[in-house]
Amino acid sequence: MLINARDAKAACGRKTDRKDASRLASLARSGNFRKSFVPIRPFRLQRFISREIQKNTQEMARVSNRIQKMLCATGCRASTVFSNVHGKAASVILDAKLRNAPDLALVIQNNCKRLRCSAEEIYSALNFNIEPQIANQLLAAKQKLLWLQEYDDESFERLRELQQPYDHYVKLLMSIPGIKERAARLLFAELCPNLEEHFLDSEHFCSWLGICPGDNTSAGKQKSGKCPKGNKWFRRCLIQCAQALAVSKRAPYYERFMALKLRRGRKRAVVALAHFLSRVIYSVLTSRKAFTSRETSAFRDVVVQRVKQSIRQLKKISGVSVINDLIVENDSGAILGQISLA
Template sequence: MEKLLERCAALDVHKRQVTACAHVPNRRGERAELRAEFETMTPDLLALRDWLKGLGVTHVAMEATGVYWKPVYYLLEDDFELLLVNASHVNNVPGRKTDVADAQWLCELLEHGLLRASFVPPKPIRELRDLTRYRKSLVWERQREANRLQKLLEDANIKLASVATRVLGASGRAMLAELCEGRNDPEALAELAPGKLRRKLPALRRALTGRFSSHHALLVSQLLSHIDYLDEAIDALSAEIEERLRPFEHKLELLTTIPGVAERTAEVIMAELGADMQRFPDHRHLASWAAICPGNEESAGKRKTGKTRKGDSWLRTALIEAANSAAGRTRDTYLNAQ
């Protein structure tokens, strides 16, 4: 088989060590295989970089192993043409799996041009991804804390959620603060209701009559403090994300014109896909990369399954939320008609 690369290397990356295999021509012009092992501390990775440079390597391949590939990739990306590959696409012969064999096999595939690189966005987009993903994690954690609060109120038989639309709104928080201070008179608590909620004063008095003890007060105060902290953290992250996306304001505006795509969803889409769409020939390739198009498994003329592949879960979540929003909250659109 034709060899497309003269000097290439492959890395088998683990938590504590990296096994490197390089294919380079020797003094007689014949292919030589060199192997070495390095630890994953920064000085050792710098030694790996120098070793590859000394051999004149131009292309380096590695598998996407958990998160362990990241420091290796980031340290080498300025000096070599890197290919991050999906491990499931480069399986070796069963029963012959060792670190050295994996590196050798990967290097051979790279040498013959048989590897397909995964998309690794540039550094600014990677940092933006970290911010949007962490913000989403905090949003989920806030929702979990709100659910815990509701369960605790049910335990104390405080039925505030049955009367008020938002337990964590301004009036709900005021009532919960009074309960935590030990003031649990239903009449006085109901008087804290503002505006339209005052129309429900009789029901509110009944809902606030419960068995709220000092034990509940301790837990509710902790939950409210944590929710406040999460709100502050989410706001700080949102401000930083907005600042980093300022150069892409126009593209964000275009994204929000899509039915169901709100500002935060547009930010997630930008962080997961990047700003350069030229790497996708058309929208079908993009849908395939995101793994939101039907799968294709057919044998003997029979279609077995059409389930989607596992793709970028963060992007998938954002797109599904946008589709559900468009289907339920927009009018005269294709999704709403379905």
């Protein structure tokens, strides 16, 4: 049995090998251990590759940012004319500039048709002198970024091959709004097909992930409600899916996010939406049924409740009255405003 060390930690100053053995044996006999979730070997292999993919994605972001900073240090204003300096057309133009191509103007003319700026504006932004050593360093960094992209594609293909016997579960995850194939495979690699055997319900599952409110109450006072520690790899990917739902106005449960945002702010609303997604994931994988969306009026209900509360508070203010949806000052009779949906 594998357990978490914090569940059997000894008191400070009372730790020896003999005392540890005695304490662990006593706890095991009394059944006070909580068994840790250890997936079967195929999923441990999937975890290894999926976590490497996430690390490589972070490395790609770091290399991309370094390329952008090096371009800015040379005086290049590429970000003012290219929405993405690593795009197809932008890469061709920047490579021609870094290699000091004699026909740079022609390259810009042939590749600027789908860009937001004209050829003259692009040429003006790239009209700067660059040392050969810096140009070679930038070309090497761009080559490294391409290699990282190829490494990412190959790693994801290996993960897809490992998950081929479990494609049904991956498709179930893809039926959830905000979760595409890449996210579904990265999420499923951290789990197993029989979640109900390891977690009693979705609440225990969310607690294991560390995507639920914490519980730190003492003497009848709630001290802290921050999320507990959990599976950071799963949580990171889940937060990204929640962010995607938060910016897509046509996505299901966007109203749920807006209602949470009004009450708790954007960041807490994103975490709350991720908590909701984790419960949906548990339900989908344990029931073996695809996700079916339902209409919600959460945002409307919150707005209506706030309007009612504002009107009640307005009526309590001395010197102001609400008459026929008009806010009137009692002393002067001046109309301060109107309660109207128009």
